[in-house]
Amino acid sequence: MFADLKEMDIKKLSEIYDFGSRESFVSLYMNLEKTNERFIEKRKKACRSVLKGNSELIGNFDKTMQNIEKYLGMNDREHGQKGLAIFASNEHEFFRAYKLGMPVEDLMVVDASPYIRPLAKLMEDYETFGLVVLDNHRARVYVVSSGRIEDKDRITEDIMKKHKKGGMSQARFQRLRQGAIEHFLKEVSEEMVRLFSKDNVVKIIIAGPGNAKIMLKDFLPNELKCEILDSIDVDFDTADGYLVSQGEEVILKDEKEIAFKNMARLKDEILKHGLAVYGLEEIIDAVKNGHMELLLVSNGYRLRGWICEKCQLFDSGIKDKCPNCSGKVAEVDVIEEIIEFAERTGTKIEFVDDNPILQDLGGVGGLLRFNS
Numbered sequence: 001m002f003a004d005l006k007e008m009d010i011k012k013l014s015e016i017y018d019f020g021s022r023e024s025f026v027s028l029y030m031n032l033e034k035t036n037e038r039f040i041e042k043r044k045k046a047c048r049s050v051l052k053g054n055s056e057l058i059g060n061f062d063k064t065m066q067n068i069e070k071y072l073g074m075n076d077r078e079h080g081q082k083g084l085a086i087f088a089s090n091e092h093e094f095f096r097a098y099k100l101g102m103p104v105e106d107l108m109v110v111d112a113s114p115y116i117r118p119l120a121k122l123m124e125d126y127e128t129f130g131l132v133v134l135d136n137h138r139a140r141v142y143v144v145s146s147g148r149i150e151d152k153d154r155i156t157e158d159i160m161k162k163h164k165k166g167g168m169s170q171a172r173f174q175r176l177r178q179g180a181i182e183h184f185l186k187e188v189s190e191e192m193v194r195l196f197s198k199d200n201v202v203k204i205i206i207a208g209p210g211n212a213k214i215m216l217k218d219f220l221p222n223e224l225k226c227e228i229l230d231s232i233d234v235d236f237d238t239a240d241g242y243l244v245s246q247g248e249e250v251i252l253k254d255e256k257e258i259a260f261k262n263m264a265r266l267k268d269e270i271l272k273h274g275l276a277v278y279g280l281e282e283i284i285d286a287v288k289n290g291h292m293e294l295l296l297v298s299n300g301y302r303l304r305g306w307i308c309e310k311c312q313l314f315d316s317g318i319k320d321k322c323p324n325c326s327g328k329v330a331e332v333d334v335i336e337e338i339i340e341f342a343e344r345t346g347t348k349i350e351f352v353d354d355n356p357i358l359q360d361l362g363g364v365g366g367l368l369r370f371n372s
């Protein structure tokens, strides 16, 4: 079984850090569709060279890497698995591995906390969705999460066998047939409610040939009806893998539209002097205090900065000691720190591709909660 990666896991990962801000955590992302044994060796060697001078850190790093390599040696790639994410620290007795149904880029980060940015991005791109394939007597209902089918069910109604019997009028036969189809659609609707509420599905795609996918809408409760993103015209027997990839395309398109709308909201709020937050200091403040509803991040943007080992104050630039408490500082990517705080305080995160306005605002922007 794949580890079930959920929003909750990322929140938990975001709450874990080394209180001394020492580089004691290893985060490893692997793209399993390419060979990458050399990648780990190369990164391990380079990180060892940097950590060698500190006996505590190098000791922990070596043991942590041994744990990771032991895991890699014992766990084969599963069918459909495309990626792997591991977060580990021997010293903190911490080890989590997530088998991913979606590809990730090779990355190994040694830091004071698990490096969660690629996971946060994956969660946004591969949002859980519900998928229904049906014709007028058969249906398959799926929940797709992190790029793979988590839950599924089949419904078949014996409609075709209800042949016209001797003496039965054509009109009566049609009525019976229609009744059977409606009964079937009602059953599909009930199964959708059951499965989708269990897995907190909020986006639904309906697929199949002909009219049944349109008729189904009449049998759905309103809250499900308004979650339907799109319907796709395909044969009932279309392979699962193809359906999932078609569904993902719809979800990605929807994500892009949501990002576009959120950018429009940000622009609007800036002009109105409303709920927008911009400027690094204001962003850090709002995200730490949990005042932000939505954080917009320029995809791939990083910013060199520092964090205080004692009071967790952080900012961009270079400092030799904390201006607040004179504590020791460590070098960090300020954007990753902001993302970690956002996860901890339950702020939604939106990664935005090549947007010159967001880049102009410093790569990050945000919208405040109404009641903050």
Ligand SMILES: [Zn+2]
Residues within 6 Å of the ligand: 308, 309, 310, 311, 312, 313, 322, 323, 324, 325, 326, 327
């Ligand atoms: Zn400090």
